[in-house]
Amino acid sequence: MSRSREGFKGGGRRRGRGERAMVPDAEFSSYYGRPILKKPTWKPLDVGGYLFLGGLAGASSLLAAGAQLTARPALGRTAKVGAAGAISLSLAALVHDLGRPERFLNMLRVIKPTSPLNLGSWLLAGYAPLTMAAAAADVAGRYRTAGAAATGCAAALGPAVATYTAVLLADTAVPSWHAGHRELPFVFAGSGATAAAGWALLTAPVDQAGPARRMAVLGAVLEVGAFRLMTGRMGLVAEPYEEGRPRALLRTAEVLTAGGAVLAARAGRRGRALAAVAGTALLAGSACLRLGVFRAGVASAEDPKYTVVPQRERLEAAG
Known part of the structure; x- marks a missing residue:
């Protein structure tokens, strides 16, 4: 990460009644035109897929455990298979972005509590086999006790799997x-x-998908509400979420998520077709949100303004 100092350039801006500002508008740059921060070099599709699939897997494990406890076998099976498949693809996307599988394995040589990436690697290493064992036992119809135990353990780790990538980005x-x-x-x-x-x-029968419909509504309220609260609190650095391609992705995510939740709430009465439309909208909305958040972060790292101005505001507040 470079530690270049910022420079300023720009001309005065005309004010009302022909007046010219005494202090020119600041345009932030760094020596040799290099950014202050080194922007993330992760591949958007790999990392966007990694973020999306990890969230899908973690929440599916919770849904699977709930289905198991409430005697909804078809819902439980589809959630278990979904969790196992999603976490496998998530790991594949992560390894593809890293370039070589051994780079992931190297992160398991030590345990570093101060590193979200290291702890996340250990979390995935423990969680993925549990989801596969739970799904395999259910599909095979054998080792039900072991399968139930694996389902419960995966559900216990599910919330961390669904959210640790947010901690990883924020760190x-x-x-x-x-x-x-x-x-x-x-x-x-x-x-x-x-x-x-x-x-x-x-994927699940409509008559067993009641918990999924309720999860859709609660998840949509949490996602949209928390995102608006976040961007409303962030001030200047919220701008990348509201401009360009990130804005298009995030607005699309909000429409798809809210629309999908409304359709999901009505799907119990309207049959399979409406449930399929709602499910597709919810999946697409979640993917758009993760990719939009990723792209907004990259855009904020490219513009020195989002590094310099907040630092100065914090210094002035402390002074």
Whole structure:
């Protein structure tokens, strides 16, 4: 990460009645035109998929445990298979972004409590086999006791799996991620819940999908509410969420998530087709949110303004 000092350039701006500002508008840059922060080099599709699929997996494990406790076998099976498949694809996306599988394995050589990435790697290493054992036991119809235990353990880790990536992003110096550290885990929790509900609505029988419909509504309220609270509190560094491609992705996510939740609430009465439409909208909305958050963070790292101005405001407040 470079530590170049910022420079200023720009001309005065015309005011009302022909007056010229005495102090020119500041345009932030750094020596040699290099950004103050080194922007994330992660591949958008790999990391966006990793973020989305992890949320889907973690919330699906919770849904699977609830289905198991309430005797909804078809819902439980589809949630278990969804969790196992999603976490497998999430790990594949992570390894593909890292470039070589051994880079992931190298993170398991030590336990570092101060590193969200290290703890997240251990979390995935423990969680993924549990989801696969739970799904395999259910599909095979054997080892039911072991399968039930694996389902319960996966559900216990599910909330952490669904939200730890938010902690991972917020722990960086990227302005639009770091400034949202309070609310971003709740945004990702809601997004994971809507994704899991969407998968269940697509694949489970309508008469067993009641918990998925309720999860869709609660997840949508949490996701949209927490995201608006976050951007309303962040001030200047909320701008990247409201401009360009991130804005388009996030507005699309909000429409799809809210619309999908409304359709999900009505799907119990209207049959399979409406449930499928609702599930598709919820899955797409969750994916758009994760990718929009990722792209907004990259945009904030590219513009020195989002690093310099908040630092000066904090210094002035402390002084």
